[in-house]
Amino acid sequence: MAGNIKKLVLGFILLGAIGIAPRFLGIISLNMAVELAIGALFAVSLNLLLSYTGLLSFGHALFFGMGAYVMGISITYMDGITLIPAILMGSLAAGLTALIFTPLLVRVTGTAFSMLTMAFGQLMYVLCIKMRGITGGEDGLTLFDMPLLSVPGVFSLDMTDPATLYYTVMGVVLISIGCMWYFTKTPLGGVQAGIRDNAQRVEYLGFHVSASKAVIFIISGTFAGLAGCLAAIFQQVISVDGFLRINVSFMPIMAIMIGGLGHFLGPVIGTIFLMFLNQMAMRYTDKVELVFGIVFIMVVMYAPYGIHGLWVKARIYWGIFRHRKGALGKEERT
Amino acid sequence: MNPATAMYIIQALHGLAYGMLLFLVASGLTLIFGMVGILNMAHASLFMLSAYLCYQVLAFTNSFWMSLFLAPLITACLGLLLERFFLRKVQAHGLGHIAELLLTMGISMVIAESVKSIWGTESLVISIPPSLDGLASFAGIHYPIYRLFIIGLSFCILALLVTVLYKTKLGKIIRATASDPGMVSILGINTPKVFAGVFALGAWMAGVAGVAAAPMLTVFPGLADQVGMDAFVVVVVGGLGSLLGAFVVSLTLGELNSFGVQFIPKLAPVLVFGFMAIVLSLKPNGFFGEGDH
Amino acid sequence: MSFILETQDLRHDFKGMKVIRGVDLQIRQGERHAIIGPNGAGKTTLFNLVTGMYRPRHGHILFKGQDVTKLKPYKRNRLGMGRSFQITSLFEHQTVFEHLRLGILSRMGVRYNFFKPMTMVKGLTEEVDAMLARVNLSEYRDQWASLLSYGKSRALEMTLTMATNPDLVLLDEPCAGMSAEETRNAVGLIRELTTGKSMIIVEHDMDVVFSLADRVTVLHYGKILACDTPSEIQKNKDVKDAYLGHGMKKQ
Ligand SMILES: Nc1ncnc2c1ncn2[C@@H]1O[C@H](COP(=O)(O)OP(=O)(O)OP(=O)(O)O)[C@@H](O)[C@H]1O
Ligand SMILES: [Mg+2]
Numbered sequence: 027m028a029g030n031i032k033k034l035v036l037g038f039i040l041l042g043a044i045g046i047a048p049r050f051l052g053i054i055s056l057n058m059a060v061e062l063a064i065g066a067l068f069a070v071s072l073n074l075l076l077s078y079t080g081l082l083s084f085g086h087a088l089f090f091g092m093g094a095y096v097m098g099i100s101i102t103y104m105d106g107i108t109l110i111p112a113i114l115m116g117s118l119a120a121g122l123t124a125l126i127f128t129p130l131l132v133r134v135t136g137t138a139f140s141m142l143t144m145a146f147g148q149l150m151y152v153l154c155i156k157m158r159g160i161t162g163g164e165d166g167l168t169l170f171d172m173p174l175l176s177v178p179g180v181f182s183l184d185m186t187d188p189a190t191l192y193y194t195v196m197g198v199v200l201i202s203i204g205c206m207w208y209f210t211k212t213p214l215g216g217v218q219a220g221i222r223d224n225a226q227r228v229e230y231l232g233f234h235v236s237a238s239k240a241v242i243f244i245i246s247g248t249f250a251g252l253a254g255c256l257a258a259i260f261q262q263v264i265s266v267d268g269f270l271r272i273n274v275s276f277m278p279i280m281a282i283m284i285g286g287l288g289h290f291l292g293p294v295i296g297t298i299f300l301m302f303l304n305q306m307a308m309r310y311t312d313k314v315e316l317v318f319g320i321v322f323i324m325v326v327m328y329a330p331y332g333i334h335g336l337w338v339k340a341r342i343y344w345g346i347f348r349h350r351k352g353a354l355g356k357e358e359r360t
Numbered sequence: 361m362n363p364a365t366a367m368y369i370i371q372a373l374h375g376l377a378y379g380m381l382l383f384l385v386a387s388g389l390t391l392i393f394g395m396v397g398i399l400n401m402a403h404a405s406l407f408m409l410s411a412y413l414c415y416q417v418l419a420f421t422n423s424f425w426m427s428l429f430l431a432p433l434i435t436a437c438l439g440l441l442l443e444r445f446f447l448r449k450v451q452a453h454g455l456g457h458i459a460e461l462l463l464t465m466g467i468s469m470v471i472a473e474s475v476k477s478i479w480g481t482e483s484l485v486i487s488i489p490p491s492l493d494g495l496a497s498f499a500g501i502h503y504p505i506y507r508l509f510i511i512g513l514s515f516c517i518l519a520l521l522v523t524v525l526y527k528t529k530l531g532k533i534i535r536a537t538a539s540d541p542g543m544v545s546i547l548g549i550n551t552p553k554v555f556a557g558v559f560a561l562g563a564w565m566a567g568v569a570g571v572a573a574a575p576m577l578t579v580f581p582g583l584a585d586q587v588g589m590d591a592f593v594v595v596v597v598g599g600l601g602s603l604l605g606a607f608v609v610s611l612t613l614g615e616l617n618s619f620g621v622q623f624i625p626k627l628a629p630v631l632v633f634g635f636m637a638i639v640l641s642l643k644p645n646g647f648f649g650e651g652d653h
Numbered sequence: 654m655s656f657i658l659e660t661q662d663l664r665h666d667f668k669g670m671k672v673i674r675g676v677d678l679q680i681r682q683g684e685r686h687a688i689i690g691p692n693g694a695g696k697t698t699l700f701n702l703v704t705g706m707y708r709p710r711h712g713h714i715l716f717k718g719q720d721v722t723k724l725k726p727y728k729r730n731r732l733g734m735g736r737s738f739q740i741t742s743l744f745e746h747q748t749v750f751e752h753l754r755l756g757i758l759s760r761m762g763v764r765y766n767f768f769k770p771m772t773m774v775k776g777l778t779e780e781v782d783a784m785l786a787r788v789n790l791s792e793y794r795d796q797w798a799s800l801l802s803y804g805k806s807r808a809l810e811m812t813l814t815m816a817t818n819p820d821l822v823l824l825d826e827p828c829a830g831m832s833a834e835e836t837r838n839a840v841g842l843i844r845e846l847t848t849g850k851s852m853i854i855v856e857h858d859m860d861v862v863f864s865l866a867d868r869v870t871v872l873h874y875g876k877i878l879a880c881d882t883p884s885e886i887q888k889n890k891d892v893k894d895a896y897l898g899h900g901m902k903k904q
Contacts, residue, residue, distance in 0.1 A: 082458050082462075129641075130640060130641055130644055133644040134644045134645065136456070137393070137397070137399045137461065138596070138644070138645060138646075140399070140461055141399065141592060141595070141596045141600070142596065142640060142644070145592065145593060145596060145633060145636055145637075145640075146637070148589055148633060149630070149633035149634070149637060152629045152630050152633060153630060155629075156626060156627065156629070156630055208770065209767050211770040211771060211772070212766055212767040212768065212769060213763045213764065213765075213766045213767070213769070213771055213774065214764075214765055214766060214767040215771075216751070216754065216755055216758065216771055217755065217758075219744070219746070219747060219751075220744055220747070220755050222746075223743075223744035223745045223746055223747060224743065224744050224745070226706075226742065227738075227742045227744070227813075228755070229726045229727050229730075230726050230730060230735070230736055231727075231730060231756055231759045231813070231816075231817055232727050232730035232731045232759040232764075232817055233755075233764055234725075234727050234764070235727070237765070238764075238765070241765065241767070245767075272585070276465065287455070287458075288746070313473060315469060315472075315473045316469075316470060316474065319466050319467075319469035319470035319473060320466075320470060322462075322465075322469070323463060323466040323467060323470065326450060326463045326466060327446065327449055327450055327463065330450070330455055330459060
């Protein structure tokens, strides 16, 4: 209980910090915070698959891009559309894409799953380049007039104003991450964890494994699509390279691994770390991706459970140090 | 000969040349997967690295044959190091194949970036060796000798591979290890060494493909992505771990590419993935796949 | 029909290797039935066919009078069939409590709910805790299953199978590798958990077999050699031959 109260207090402090941040942050930092929040949402949606169902998707950009493109296309081609229906269309389109692919994807596991998702991601990448008429091909779509985020007669928000964008994105991201966290606590969330550890046993307990996987896949895809919509609103340009390339799929995987596989907020920590690393690397070298690659290899090799894993380990060692003063220090278990 | 027929034959040969190159890359990939269950995401990067090494050796020695000998050898050594000092280390993490997939993904990133910083982002021109330059003429068809050379070379390596796998004791061990590593090691055979050997063999074949491809394709830092994607499609569609599947699908993809570019140039890249999507909707584990690993 | 499970001329092979060669098994309602046989006789394969892991090449499986030959494992479970595994099959990263919670959720029919947190599913926590108490695992409630001792993890394996409250349970060598004391505890647990249910047990330990079973089936190279009461089986000459190795000579 004491732990819960501590967490609650910490949460409120964090919420407060997010709330008053725009008063102290400059526009650059504010934009960074927005980017970070979007990246975190994307990574958490992927984590639902990776940490909670044991499925490594190499093609999550598919849903991210789907959300962004459908939103962008509806804004570009439908006159007078406001942002809320456009975002809804984007996210639902991403969910629908997931639904279309599930009959195939639930039949494979392990490496085959990773390869299949990667291949579908590439398919969408190539298709988007080829369908120049709708998607703008390699040039992408530029959202010149960003519609208002409004409910007529109730409120109306202008997304080109940095502070408004910041609050909106933060709100949407926090609520979405909250929803996904809640999901992991529901019975279906429990079934997911079972599938991750031992799908066969779950099936023998009377759960329809494929159907359960399909549901989580759709939920994950929808939230990835939502992240894509937010990213499109933020960047105002939707390009194949920024939204559908394989690197876009790799980013959240890196965030999860660095933050800590198996931990709900791991990807958030990882995204923050990557952002920070990016800033540092850019200051000293122009080989940012090289630095990313090396850090990533180090993490997989020496800290497979990421920052969270290191933290847990450190606490164990600290405990041993305090209680036994080095007498029996070898029996650590992770 | 009727020009239309000649055109078909030339396109078919183009397809065969690319298909065989693809097979050299994909066969290593699928062989390693069959044995260790690792899909080496850095495999195509080794292929690309070998193409760059070919350029470097050419610059030093001016001999294509020297680079055909040296570059794959260096690549094979790199593959060996990769297996010994990286992949083998993560197998104890208990993350299953996720750790291996991610590790090789990270390595492919590092190779791509290193290539960019050493050789730059511009594409390099590697000329066809004089002895293989020019056109061969037969039955009224004129066809580049170099591409015929690639086809011949690939078939030689294929023959070598099949001989090693099916006719030698080592091949027997490799195939037995692939189906039951525990049993083979109980019998007193050093399985890690066999794994390492297969890894090196796969890297060597990718290396040969890299050198062979260097004068034919453009050598640029995106080469790994370009060929790698096709190789992954081959391995996935052929069935992870199936050599026969890799062979059949490589050739199919080669032809699909070649005729696709000729007849529907706009849709050629989509064609490959469309093909894959159709096959996988019918058989999620690929043509010759055996279920999940 | 008083049979809860019936197989009719069941056959299965792995790449041509005939493992089950025409098995007709009849399990009565409420009986404790043991299947014995030498290693590789096909006992586990028979379980896999009955519970739906493989589709048999030939023959039918009737469960409670219904043809289930083509049903997936989860459907057979929902009809009231449960199984445990020869090789302990648990969830590595979950506590003992979380294991049983999954089983009880399935029993309650709460399978796709993603609106209500598990802590708010009525009666769930209480049922799990009651089950834990019943099998003496309460003290391990919040421990990871991967850290349990062998005997305890086997007990959890069995309890998890029973958590979905099946009418017919198939236990695959529940006591293999246990010490004498662990075996005694396990037999007690099996008795406790399967009262009023039908059970098929595969077991090499003859003491266990003869103390638990109402009838015994001897499986030998994929065929039923004998099926009778334990005392008759002990006298059966064919069975003795099979176990003493006369049957092996044909190989
Ligand atoms: N999935 C499989 N693929 C190929 N062969 C199999 C498979 N499962 C079992 N077998 C083979 O079928 C035969 C019967 O195996 P099974 O596991 O059913 O025997 P068992 O009676 O349970 O033996 P044990 O007492 O050792 O558990 C064995 O020869 C085994 O090698
Ligand atoms: Mg068995």
